[in-house]
Amino acid sequence: MIVAGLHDDPPGPGTVLWADIDHEHDMMSTRMLGFWLYMLSDSLIFAALFAAYAVLSYPTSFMGGPTPRDVASPLYGYAETVVLFTSVFAYGMVMVKLRHDLPRAAIGWLLVSFLIGAFFIGMETHELRDVALAGGPPQRSGFLSIFWCVVVAHGVHLLFGLLWMLVMVAQIARDGFTQLVTYRLANLKVYWLYQGLIWTFVYTFVYLRGSI
Amino acid sequence: MRRALRLAAPALPLLCGGCAPAGFWLLHPRGPVAEASLQSWIVDTASTLLVIGPATLLVMWAIWRYRRAGGKGSYTPGWSHSLPLEITFWGAPLAVVIGLGFYSVKGAFDTDPAGPGVMSRTASADGQKPPVNIDVITTDWQWLFIYPDRHIAVANELVLPVHTPVRFRLTSSTVATDFFIPQLAGQIDVMPGMRTWQGLIANQVGTYDGFASDYNGPGFSWMRFQTRIVSPAEFQAWEASVGKAGRHLDYAEFDRFATPTINKYDTTVEFSAVQDNLFDHVMQDVMMGKTYVTPADMTEKKSHKLNNGQQPTGRPLDTVKDERQ
Amino acid sequence: MTEVQQHWDPIFGRLTLSQVPYDNLIVCFAFFFAATLGLVILGALTYYRKWGYFWREWLTTIDHKRIGIMYAVVGTVMLFRGFVDAIMMRTQQVMAAGPASPGYLGAEHGYLPPYHYDQIYGSHGTIMLIFAATPLLAGFMNFLVPLQIGARDMAFPYINALAFWLTAVGAALTMLSLFVGDFSHAGWVGLAPLTELPYSPDVGVDYWSWAIQIGSVGTTLGAVNIITTIIKMRAPGMTWMRLPLFTWTSLTTNVIGLTAFPVLGVAIGLLSLDRYFDTHFYTTGMGGNFMLYTDLFWIWGHPEVYFIILPSWGIMSEIIPTFSQKKLFGYPVMVAATLSIGCISWTVWLHHFFTMGAGPIVNGFYSVATMLVAIPTGVKVFDWALTMVRGRVTFPTPMLWAVSAIFMQIIGGWTGMMLAIPAINYMTHNGVFVIAHFHCVVMVTVFAVIGGTTFWFPKVFGFTLHETSGKWVFWLLVGGTFIVFTAMFILGLTGMPRRLAYVPYASWWPILAIEELGVFVDIAALGAFIYQMWVSIRDRELNKAGRDPWGTSRSLEWMTHSPVPAYNFAVIPHVNARDEWAWRRDYRLHHVMPNEFKDIELPVNTPVPMFIGICSAAFGFAMIWRIWWLAIVSLVAMIAIVCLRSFGGSTGTTIPADEVRRLERLAARPSMRSRPETAIPEGVVVLGGGDAR
Ligand code: HEA
Ligand code: HEA
Ligand code: CUA
């Protein structure tokens, strides 16, 4: 009845009972995996928000107030996209400098990435202020609620990324490229790239789709 | 499938001869929609039992036969796989689920609240009669039934002719709840700013209990109504008498009616001269943001002192009447 | 910020003295009970000078075993609280049946006005599912998963501690709502739009939402941790097809947790935006759409119920082979069934609102999807049965619990299959039939948890639980459960809706009275349980457990000492078989102990997770009461702590090899030492040792 492959062999030559080393687990890859898993759960937050956006962007949710076309300008959004991806690119340079073991240059690029990211936040704030002043605060309608929510949720993620960059600047300056710093930089890369990716979704769903 | 019900029918009175008065409503449907549900239930119970039964027996048999103290089974510690058995155990439930799947979709059409299939297919000519239309509005925590064709309305009581299709449109002026008359029709959500439908035919004259079945605030337990199924002649007489009711129902009156009220004493109110399209008006207003705010002392409260040790119930219905005079 | 109906001031927010329901007899009683218990514990800690120990070994610990125990303690406390809620609900309904039923304590009928009753089922459901079942199972997973895969610790011990503290804060906020303010009246599901500010102007909904939000951040972090641990930390030789089934179910359940809880976060987060910022996500008008909430909630809510059932099945799948003295039948099939249930659980959420009028095609689709779950679940039932077939089955308490859980699963699943048919669901939705259905299945979790507790208790604490009184607990709780829920199924045939503070029909009273009787039996079970604990702890010296007190256990955790030393395994085992421990026993290798030890690195304790927990408690409290300054301060503090800690770098301590050897000698029971030498079969390489003791 026992099927081959499901059966465990009896002990014999070559059977080992105890691991010879204390099984060093690769700290880098473990932490990276953990962070990817976190990113997965973060994606589900955005997935749920986009689903909510889809539900709340029908005319019944406009309540006679601004529509997607009124609040999202594809051109301005395009400019924002370019800015954000410049920041992502600058962060890419940080990783290059990391590979070449140039801490000072890495700090420099980190600051560049930070400043461009901060500029993006500035652009977004400016845009949202205009929307609010033009009669589109989040309290105006169901559609505006979700519009603000999606944009601000992304913005808050960016803010945390910026804070993280500052922390990394300090840590590189203090410790150089230690293992801890390296894996954090790598995770921050994933995070920052991912925020860029989310932005492309925002841009497609909110800015482009809204303008047609 | 109706045959299955016929076969089961003689068994039911035996099982629960006296249980209709005891309130076992789901076993005593009085209309084709509720009947279809009960029939589904019987079929589902029987066909799932085809697998569930043997499974239960298998567990019991294993326990009994292979218990260490006194069991007769032999011990074969290596036995942990058997292809034929695995195929059976995936296959048999799959077969039942496929069968039930088709049956379930059919039942979903039969009892679809937006237009119960069984209503148009009833054996008698009942299904072909012109339907009675009723607009249902729920408030915190009362029922308003409007008979738009007659411009009459009644709160917390429903009167319907027997053997006649009835079509409901439902909406809520506050939060969501469910409309349920266990012996006549299943539940359908009643939702603010939205419209749902339900339909039923009553087969037997009598009084049936209906109530809100989805929690919607502290008045929930008291949010009930009696459904009086009467003969067509009686129904006409009733309509005429309500048509003479002293209280009229326009939007302003509805506004007053809809303030949060716990219907503690099963008060019913009759209205005549009901404003045209009141239903749409209410729905539209809710969509535009109208809310009937629940006062803070009428929600979650553990403290007794706040209301002089009294359970706050909102305005009793009688005061509404007083204001009108 | 939204205006609130009652008092608000900038310093205390909505908090006023009148928010403390000191005039409510029941609350006062609960308060004195809690206060006395608290004082006794604090007093004992002080008297026995255990504060230092408590701080060093528990509050600041990041050892997965201690964290597991703390999870279980929180879960058990909350299970008691949930049980008290259950008693109160049942008692209210039996007292409030019929228009003639008298009222006490300011209630119209019974002793609870609807304003109070409605909070009780809300807190009962929330507590039982999220703050009792989930932490209890998290406790099992924390304790067992690293042991079962042969690891020294979790992948992220620090995050593990943080996850625990956040869960504990969620539970604490729920408890606090008893004494300060009120809890939500809108059920554990947070019925929208009832939860919107105009209809729930009090702080109840905020308590509910922040307790869940904070707790579920903890659950998500825990999920990241356990998944990573299972993927990355397995001992050499522990291939996927050798993972113990409990570990498989933990993996599946945490994948569900990782992906489902963020959706809950969004569902409740948007609700909070409505309540705090006047937005219109779920409002009845102004373009809001509360059906969006219902969807988002159940997209989480349904996977959540499988989140609590899967590890319970895992526990059963460990207990049943052990006491059948036989391999688990159809292991690969069990794994496949587990994974497929995990997947299908994502596709069925609409069966919780068939009555929303989605139309027969949509309803039919979700009906079929729902019923598909019956197939892999059925396979599990059959495979458990076949595990016993051709086995040698004994029935100590853990096995009794596991087997009766199978029956509960069958009844609960069978009635679930009825609810899954829209035509039937239209009649039974929102009725006590549903309540009876899901209590059968959640009691599978309770049974599995109690069974698992008796099973692994010796592993955790080093002594077995008292068997006779354990059987008393079993028969009483099974009896009580049977009485309550059989009666409730019968009552379900009436069409009685759930959540009734007042039962308008006196004709239902006899059945309600039977349910009450069952609850009394449940209370007796609880008494027996307390007695069992007391006797067991009193006689702990007599019931010392060796490595494997059952003698027939199968997985790795039974290879190490009881209680498990801080380093889990003196030398990490090399895995050769699916049930490694049983395999070694079968081939007489189980007395072979390593005798060559190396230094062991362990992470060092830190109070930081607890500090973050405290900040999150302050944040939750501040948000509930709308004390904005405190919310900002605690949020900033939290972020600052996280940032600052990242500058610390990770530190660890080393247990030198000599110390490991000393501890191992100490831990080996005399009985084990005096075993006759067992010859090691020819050719077996025993690296780093080979000393048969
Ligand atoms: C641990 C928790 C748990 C589990 C495991 C389940 C399992 C199932 N549940 Fe349950 N359910 C809940 C917890 C759970 N449920 C809760 C908490 C609610 C209410 C929430 C609320 O509103 O507050 C609920 C509500 C609920 C509803 C909505 C009711 C309503 O509100 O109207 C439905 C409807 O389809 C349903 C169906 C099912 C089905 C089909 C299964 C299946 O997975 C069962 C499968 C198992 C079997 C069928 C038995 C074993 C199989 C065999 C022996 C062989 C094969 C058998 C056949 C082919 C028939 N459940
Ligand atoms: C895990 C989940 C869980 C569990 C275990 C229970 C257990 C019980 N529940 Fe629960 N209940 C829910 C989840 C649960 N419930 C949910 C989700 C709702 C819906 C809420 C809503 O409407 O929103 C609900 C609603 C609900 C209602 C409906 C209220 C209403 O609609 O009006 C009722 C009424 O009787 C009830 C009663 C009971 C009873 C009598 C038990 C008994 O089975 C309790 C038995 C006793 C124990 C389980 C404790 C015994 C403990 C020990 C012996 C210690 C052992 C401990 C260790 C070894 C660690 N519950
Ligand atoms: Cu559900 Cu409208």
Ligand SMILES: [Cu+2]
């Ligand atoms: Cu479900």
